[in-house]
Amino acid sequence: MAAVLVRGALLRRLGAAPVRALGVTCISPSHAKPRQLSSSPVVGAGSAARHWQLERVVAVGLLGAVPAGFFFPGAVVDYTLAVLIPLHGHWGYDSVIEDYVPDSLKNVSKILMYGITGATFAGLMYLNWNDVGICKAVKMIWAL
Numbered sequence: 001m002a003a004v005l006v007r008g009a010l011l012r013r014l015g016a017a018p019v020r021a022l023g024v025t026c027i028s029p030s031h032a033k034p035r036q037l038s039s040s041p042v043v044g045a046g047s048a049a050r051h052w053q054l055e056r057v058v059a060v061g062l063l064g065a066v067p068a069g070f071f072f073p074g075a076v077v078d079y080t081l082a083v084l085i086p087l088h089g090h091w092g093y094d095s096v097i098e099d100y101v102p103d104s105l106k107n108v109s110k111i112l113m114y115g116i117t118g119a120t121f122a123g124l125m126y127l128n129w130n131d132v133g134i135c136k137a138v139k140m141i142w143a144l
Contacts, residue, residue, distance in 0.1 A: 058088050073135035081134050082124035090117040 062084050069077045090113065097109045127137060 055091055058084055058091070062088055069135040069138070073133070073139075075128070075133065078128045078133040078135055079125075082121065082128055085124065086117050086121040089120065090114075093117075 061080070065077060065080045065084055069081060093113045093116075094110075097106060097113060101109045124134060127134060131137065132140065
């Protein structure tokens with residue numbers, strides 16, 4: 001205990017201050033900015049924070065729309081799913097491409113992703129407009 005206090009005092013003299021985060025003491029320079037370790041958006045980040053919020057709205061919307069499709073099937077739920085499913089998948093694939101695809105393949109991957117998202121949206125809208133709708137189509141598949 002005394003060694004920790006002496007070491008902390010010595011580090012403060014050298015311009016470093018102990019920082020407590022998640023129950024662990026880390027030493028950081030006194031001029032360093034604290035980092036935010038959170039899954040919430042950074043305040044003042046502008047469009048990135050807004051995008052993060054929209055992703056959460058779409059995810060929560062899917063949490064409500066999928067069960068609604070089983071209990072209250074209809075055109076409103078079908079068209080809501082036709083928008084939310086491709087959007088949710090698009091943002092998920094975009095994150096995967098940004099994190100795991102090599103830089104040399106990112107442009108091709110993004111073009112392919114936009115094509116798949118557009119085709120998914122168009123197919124779901126076609127299913128809703130010219131056929132039985134998403135909810136009834138899923139029920140028909142399950143009835144096989």
